[in-house]
Structures are given as C-alpha cells and as structure tokens.
Amino acid sequence: MEYRVIKENDLFLLTDRGGDITGQEYGHGLYTKDTRFLSKLTLKINGLRPVVLASGADQNYISQIVLTNPAVEVSGEAAEAALPRETVELKRVRFIYQGVLYESVTIANYNPAPASFRVSLELDADFKDMFAVRGFITGELGRKTGIEPIGDGLKMSYLGVDHVSRNLRIEWSVPPDNWEKSQDGAVVCYDMELGAGESRTLDFYLTPVIGSEQPARYPHDEAIAELRQSYREWEEQSTAIDSDLPLFNRLVHRGMQDIRILLTDLGCGPFPTAGLPWYAVPFGRDSLIAALQLLPMQPEIAKGTILTMARYQGTKNDPWRDEQPGKIMHELRSGELANSGQIPFTPYYGTIDATPLFVILIEEYVRWTDDIELLREMLPSIARALEWMDACSADEGRGFVAYSQESSKGLVNQGWKDSDNAIVHRDGQLANAPISLVEVQGYVYQAKSKLASLLTTVADQIGDRRELTEWAARLEAEAAALRERFEAAFWMESEQYYALALDREQRQVATITSNPGHLLMTGILPAGRMAAVSSMLVSRQLFNGYGVRTMAEGETAYNPMSYHNGSVWPHDNALCLIGLSQNGFQEATHKIMDGLLAAAEHFENDRLPELFCGYSTDYGMPVSYPVACSPQAWAAATPLVFIQAILGLRLDYAAREVRLRPSLPTGMQEFSVRRMRLGSGYLQVRITRRHGEYNIEIAHNTSGWTVRKESALSDSQAGTPSASSDRESRSENDLIIL
Template structure:
C-alpha cells in the first residue's frame, strides 16, 4: 500500500507512508462520519520533510513512522549533519481521539539545535468531494480558526446546518503558532538525548467533544480491548505459516472494521473509503463471520432493519421493505445533494438480509432474536415478491430510478460489469443469476425457522416459492453450449451470455442439481476462470475480459469465499482445494498477508499477484475470506434447529494439520483437530471440545476423509 491507515470505532486516519497528510490535493486525512477533519498534518525539520526509514500499520490501530533528517546547510554553513536526529512518530486512535507521540533522539556526537514545525489544516470536506464522485451545489464555510502556543482549532458550519470542529493540542510550548496552522518548536538535544512531543486531535460534531485521556491510559485501554476481542473469538492454527498469518490478519482487520451504530457490533465495508454501513458488504461480512462471532450477524440484522425502506422514493431508489445499500452522513447527504442518507440502490441487500437471518438461526438456534425481527423479515419478503420482481416473471431484477444513483445494482456495480458476449452493455431491468440464488437460499432456509416459530403456513408458502424458482432457473439462465449459467437476463429477458464468477454463488444456495453443481465447479477452476491466485470475475475468453478491470477479469477474495462455501457444501472438494491453494499463494505475496479488496486477474505465469491500484485494504469481506477458508476446511455445517452439525473436512496442499478452538456454534463452543495421514493419506476429523448442545451427525466418509 502507498498509504497507512488506522481506525477505531467511527474515526480513521489515512496518511502517506511518511505519516503526513499533505493538503487538500490528496485524499489523505482524518475522517469521521464522511467528513475530513484534518486535511493537512505535516512534520518538518528546518522546513524540510524528514527522510523515511520505515513505516508500519500492521496492528490497524497503531501506526509507527521512523524518519531522520537530510543533510542541511545554509550559505555554506552546516545546520544539521545527515542522519543526526531520529524522529519516531507513533500514533493511535481511541475514543474518537487521535493521539500522537513524536520522539526526537540525537544520535550525533555533538549537541544539535533545529526547528521542528507542524502544518495543520482542516477543510471539513465531504467524502464524496474528496473522491471527486459528486459535485456540490452548495457548501458551508469555516467560521473561524484559533491558535495558541499549546493548540490550534477550527470550526465549520455546513450547508446541512450542522456545526463541526477540530481541536489539536500539544504538551510542549511552541515558539510560534498562527491561525493558518503553522506551528514551530525550537528543539535542542545533547548527544544521546531524547525529547518527546505529545499531540491529540479531537474532532467534534454539534459540540459533542470526545473525552481526551492521558496517552498511556488510552493506549492501555485500546490494547485491552484488542486482547478481549482476540480471547473471545475463534482460534485457529495450522502447520502452514501463510494460513496462520492470513487468519490472524483477518481476525485483526475484522475487529478494526467493527463499529456500533446503536444496534450492536456491525462491520463497515472497508478502509479508507467505505468506513460506513453498507447493505450487501456488511451482510456478507457478517455471514462470513458466523464462525468467529455470531453476535455480529445479529447486530447487523438489527441495524439493517432499523433503516429498512418505508416509502417509494425514486431519488433514493427506495421502496417499502427494501434493505439499504449505503448510509452516508456527510454534508452532501445531510443536505440532500446526494441520495445516500441512506440510499437503497442494491438488488441483493434485501435477499442477503433474509439469508443472513436464516443462517444465523441455523448456526445458533437463537430463533427468539429472529422472532423480534419478523416484521422486518416479512416486509423484506413482500418486497421480493412485489417491487423486486418488476415484470412478474418470478425473478428479482433491478432498475435505477435515482438520477444520482447506481446503474448496476449487484455486487459488480461498475457500469461495464454486465456485458453481452458481443460487447453490448446489458440494459435494465436486469435479473442477476446470483441474486436468484440468494432468494432461493433465503426462502428455503427461512422456512424451517418460521415453522419453529409456529408460522407453518408461511413456511409452506416459502418452500413452494423456492421450489418454483428452482424449477424456473435452468430454462432461463442455463447456456447449453457453454454448459454454464449466464450472468443475467437483460431488460428484454435475453441471456447475458458472458462467462463470469457470478453463477458460483449458486453453489452455496442449494438451488443446483448435483450434476449442475459439478459442471459449475469444473468451469470455475478451468484455466480461463482460475488465474492461479483465485477465480476471476470474468473468463479470460470472454469479450469483455480485462485483467486490470474492476469487475471484468479481476480476482475478488470475497467472491471466491462465497464460491468456496458452496464448493464445500456440495462436496466439490478438489475444486475447493484449488481455490484455497490459490488464495493462500496470493496472501503470501501481499503486505501483512492481507488479502485486498481485489487484485488483477493476470495468470500465475507472472509469478505474483498484481495489485489493483485503488483497492481498499483492509476490506471487511476480503478479511472475512480467511474465516470462510477455515469453515470450508472444516466442512462445518450446523443445524441448530435440529440439534446437529456436520464436519466434512478437507485440507489443501501444504496443510497437514489444522486445530480450531472455541468456535462459537449452537449454545456453546466447538473445538476440533483436522489431520492428514502420512504420504497423502485420508483426512481425519477429531472433536476436541463440544459444549454447543449439538451432536455430530454421522456421515459416510468420502475416499479423501475418514471419521473418528
């Protein structure tokens, strides 16, 4: 990454690799609720930017930058010998406050004296403006700035009438400070002497200022929160270092991406641009996290229900019962200049909401929490049958109504992502293949939940609707000449015949026959679809293929993870091994073993995965991929309603032992060991702990695995 980002709760900071925010011409800054509270935060020695030695943000909430001075002379006179001073910047966020310690150490043999300067600025820009996505019709203005020798502050009132402010404080008296944010300190250091400058940055909205703690206390509390999280969630170790690093990175990233908007833990989509509630992204991340912490699924469902559509509003692409796509809280959204407060232009958020509700109960047995959500669930089901099926053909399709909305409303939401074999872009209304799978899975998995809640008539209705959808799918979407499914039906009900990864999502839904599941799995790992590092979003033989594109040939880890769930559930274990092997090979090449939002679709003949230039990292559903890899290797399928669970394990090449401890399922925890016999022998599963209240369901061992 060419940036460093840290986050805690609702505040995140993005800087360059030096640790600087270098002005409004860059997207870097300190952000809260879609507003940039710091647009400049630069450090200099004698007016010169320090030389970077190293930087890291591998812990997500702490970033460190080690720098030194360049050689400095003036009019032939030496000011500061090169590499005399070490500058160590350590920063973290806690309680919506940014803390930074700047340590200065003299490593020369002589006393040194220099000017340490800070440049601070706050433009209070809306995230949409920073990214250049939406112009503004009207903006607010800065009300004033104040400076003293111990602090600087600025205040802004937006076009939405909301006041915002930022306050920067330091603990050493400055030599000078002005309202333009130019701060200067005089530093004198004897040989081997160190001095430290402590800074805090506090953003506030409508006068609600966060509590500023003593830095040591804040850091200690932050570390304790991280330790509590790690002790709470599932532990997994193997004899493969890459998997171990990938899993630990996923766990860390998912923690930092959790926020609480008043309904429980909720995964925001990703950093830096999507640290906000998303429909599809957050729902999929919560689904991926069931083996880690099922309470996150419940918090996500409650948040979505609270923002469920209530009216027909074309500006927001909203209809009654529809689940939101994206909730923004910046100036443009609050003043109505963009429709994101929230925006509902997503065709898959509503079925994914229902799907997650069903899977949560099957995982935990907690039907009472879902019973409390039944009004929202019923409204979402009504939306699928009404507004979701615009032409009454039994398939759910999308159509953009908002002038500032999104045209393609599936997870591949770029304008060129749904393309015919002849290169034409599909025209809406568009019925995406994977969305039909989500609807089927939601209805078929909700049916026994509703039956458990005494709603047998509704359960029978859902089963009948799911069966009808299953029967209709093949005749509408199956491409006989490709032995594969079309990505979509367009507005003329014509198949969009590009070969893509989308049909792979059907594998987890249960909608496919065993033969069709086999054919889909085989195509997904064929050379045109599998790059060596993961499944491409589009076949390399397709007209629209572009390995550098966002959705037409790139590799998305979360896409692979949903396919992987399906491969595991349908018993396509050789394909599952291939996908896991590719993802592990990818992770080994990325910084911190972190899978990014996406990467380019070039084949492994290059020798490494090629980064996509503006991929978000960390990204929630990319981080959640590591948890899905774990679940898939276990072959874990709980059925808490029936009091059972299945284990159908596999291990990819390079892993011979996997130990999973304290995995939350049912009413308790499950621990298990997965072993491969010597010389490529069978894979065995051994339960080490089971307080879940569920019993292991006996299953006939496949040739590649045995049971004990």
C-alpha cells in the same frame, strides 16, 4: 500499500508512509462522518520534511513511523550544516481512541554534541465532504469560519450548507514556542535544544467536533491501554485457529485484526464497515456478507449487522434514494452533501441483493447461536423483506427479482458488480435494465427455502405454530416454483453453465462469469448441474492460478485490469468456496484455497486486498489493482471461510448435527479449532492427516450437537443426484458419530 491508515469506530486517519498529510495526494486526511477534518499535517525539521526510515503497517490500531533529518542543500550541493544529516531521530506514534487522534513525536539527538534545531507542524482543516474529496460531486459547500486559540491548543471551524457547525480541536501537552496562522492553516513550532543522547516527547490531541458533541479526551497512557485491552478481548472472544501452515495462521490473524479495525457501532451493536479508506461506512451487501463469513469466528458481529440493517430498512417509495418498503439499504453517508440533500445516500437503497442476504444472515446466525429471541424480534422485518422480494419479482410480470436505476445520482448496476460496464452481453453491448442477476435469484431461493425449514423447526418457540407452519409451506412452494422458473430461464445448454443475467427483454446475458458460483451455496441448483458449475469455476478460462476471475478470459469484455470484468475478488471466491465445500467438491475447493494462499504471500502484511488483476501465474506473482481498498471487510474475512471449507462443515439444525468432511489445503497436515461458538456452547476440533487419511478428534463439545464425520467424495461423485440424496440420508456406516 503506499499509504498508512488507522481507524477506531467512526474515525480514521489516512496518511503517506511518513505519516504526513500533504493536502493534495490521494485524499489523505483525518475523517469522520464523511468529512475530512484534517487536510494537512506535515512534520518538518529545520523547514524540511524528514526522511522515512521505517513505516510499519502490521498493527492496525497503532501506527509507528521512524524518521530522520535530511541533508541541507545549498546551491544544489550538500554543505556542512549545524545539524549533520541522519543524526536526529523523529519517532511518530499515533492511535485513535474514543473519537480522538493521539499523536506522540519523540525527538532524539544522536549527535555526539548538543544540537539546536526547529521542529514544526503545519496543519490545516478543509472540512471537505468525502464525495468532494474523491472528485465525485462538485456541489454547494460551506465555508471556514476561522482559527482561534483555545486553552492548550487551537481550533479550526467550519459552517456547512447543512447548517451544521464542524470544528477541529488541536491540543498539545507541551506549549509550543510559537504558533501562527498561515495562508492555509496554522504552523506550530518548537525550538529544540537537546544534549548528546537526549530526547524529548511532544504529545498532540486532534479532536473532530460536530455540533456541540465533543468527545472526552483521556490521558495518553490510559487511552492506549484501553485500546490494547479491547483488541485482546476481541481475540479472546473469537474462535482460536491453529495449523502447521504458518502462512494460513498469519492470514487468519490478519483477517481478524482487519475486521476489528473496520467495526463501527451506530447504536445497535458492532458491525463491519466495507473498507478503508473510502468505504468506512455501513454498506448493506458488504456488511452482510462479511458478517456471514465471520460466523465461525465471531457470530455476535452478525447480530449487530442484522439490527443495524433492520433499523434502516426501507419504509416508503422514494425514487431519489431508490427506496421501497422492506428493502435493505446499500450505503449510509452522513456528510454535508448527504445532509443537504445533494446526494441520495441518507441512506441510499440501490442494491438488489442486500435484502435477500439480510434474511439469509438472520437464518444462518440463528442456526449458529440458537438466538431464538432475535429471530422472534426480526420476524416483522423478515416479512417486509420477503414482501419486497415478491413485489420486485412481480414487477412487469418478470418472475425474478430485478433492478433498474431510479435515482439520477444512483447506481446503474446494483448487484455486487456495480460498475457501469459490468453486465455486458457477449457482443460487447451493455445489458438494458431491468436486469435480473443470476446469483440474486439463488439468494432469494435460499432465503425462502431455509426460512421455511427454520420456521418449521422452531415454530413452537417463537409464536403460533399453525400460522408459522402455514407460512413455511407457502415459502417452500414459492421457492420450488422459483427453482423451476430459474432453471428454464438461466441455464445455457450450449455452455453447460448459467447466464450472468436476464436483460430487459428477458434475453440471457451469456457472458461467462464467476456469479453462478454463488449458486452452489444456495440450494437452487439441481444436483446434476453443480458439477458443471464447479468445473467451470476452476477451468482455464475463469481460474487464473490465484483465484476465480470475475469474467472468463476470452470473453469480449474480458480485461484483466478491469474492476469487475476479469479481476479476482477474494470474497467472490469465498462465496464459491462455501458452496463447493458444502457439496463435497474437494478438488475445486483445494485449488481455490491453494491459489488464494499463494497470492497472499505477495501482498503486504499477508493481507488479501479487495481485488487484484486477473493475469495468470505466468507473471510469477499476482498483479495488484492500483486503487483496491486495503483493509477491506469481505476480503479480510475470506480466510475465515477457509475454516468452513477445511472442516467441510455443514449444520443440520433440525437434527442438531454438525457434519464434517475435512479437507486440508496443500502443505497443511494439522488443523485445530478452539472456542468455536455453537448454540449455547463451544466446540473444539483437531484434524490431522497422515498418508492421505483424516483423523478427527473432538476435544471439547458443550454445544449439545452431535458431531458426525462424512465419508469423502471425489469431485466426479459430488453434485450427482445419487450423491446429493446420500448426503441427506447416509447410513450409520457412512456417518461416523464422534
């Protein structure tokens, strides 16, 4: 990464590698509530920017940068200076806690004699809305109202067109020798006199304030201690993973650390925001999928996500925001442009898949945790979500959930591939809306069929059994009818694969893409079709050696540098992995896991980015996508899906059985899971592989569930009608009780 970013709850800081905000490059700044509160933060020594020696990005919650003084240039030539080059060290350490940015600058003199020099900080706050920073919107904005001294610091103020006052408080532990207003902000100066080997630390506190709500400032040592403790608790409360493959261990650790930094709480519990730097806000689809991926590690995050999405569930028809009753939001913004009605993100509902994913997450969360009370609480929200799906499917008699843009400032495409050119026919023509996406029909099927099963199982615990079983029966019938319609409309016999979508005329969008891979986890596919989907996912057209491409090489619209038409998205692969592993496609599962592990070695800090280019392994390394978010929630959570795939884990909630079909990736011979939450207890499992044979050891099981080992299937067996039925009713000889 060419930038450095730290975040805590709703406040994040984006700088260059030296820790500076220049005000011009890449949207650097200090942000909260979609507003840039700090647009310039430049550290200088004797009027020059120091040289970067080290800039760490391995710890998400604290940034440590080491700098030194440059040479002094006179008439273009190096000259002897009172301060020789590389003799003063400047160490910047910063973190965020409870809405305040803490920064310490420690200046050390490594000259053999006393040294005199000036250290200065140039600061400014432009209070720009995030959409204006990114150049998306050029609407009416407010005005800065001045800079004034306040106690041990100064304050920069702004009044928005939304009539909300915003200000930035800049305070210090050591009073400067002087500070003054500049043309574009303020300059704070310290005249340093340091003896040989002497050092001095300057602490600064930067606090964004909206309206009259001013966060409290804590003593520096107390704040960092509390922040570190919160990370320790996050780790201690999460499932512990270990293996004899160090890269995998690092990838899981990085993923969990990245998820932690992306958590935000709007009052309903913590949930993952989409990604940094531009999407540190609630995103329906992204937050729901990341929470789904997190279930084996931190199921409680799903609860915060569910409650947050329910809080903002649509209540009315509002074309400006693409809102309908029962619909789950796409994106929530709270900056000046949103507050003043110039953009529709308050929230915006232009997403076709968040609503079924919301129901799916509730179902899966309840299966993992036995949180029947949450299910009871969410039944009205679930009912409204299902009513929206039914109304959407009935629109124009299509029979499938479909989308079309209503808001003039909304999204043209409203699935996860939401760029304007993502849904394209094989002749290069863009599909006309309404558009029915292939994976969304699978999500709807999964939401209805699994809810029917869950309601039948827990009916006595949550309400009127007769009423709930009748509801379940209706859902089962609706799911079966959808499955039949879907197969007739989306299957492409000539390609032995499923179409990407149906367009306005109900024509198949026949382009070969990764989207049908999501169907494997939904249950909508007939048993005989699953092998065909698995085979296509790991074919040369779609699989580039590191992962499944979003679009197959050779398609008219294929472009390895495209955002959605040929790139590789880790989360897309993860959703394919869930279905592949659940249905026994071990060879394909291995291929994708091995590819993503190989890719991760080449990215900074063992971090899978949002996406990377679709070029094959012939290049010797994955090709980075230039503006990918990193860290990004569903990419960070992708290694956590490996855990389900490695265990071959399936939950049979009605039978209270955990079924395991282990499959370790290349290079891994031992794998263990500790503190995995299941029901009201925990599960500890150790897998070893010797000479191709797997041994499963259950070291601890307080879940009350029975653990069974399933016999392995080859990919040629997996997904066949006989194998599928076998998985549901194996004999005692095939299912080994552990």
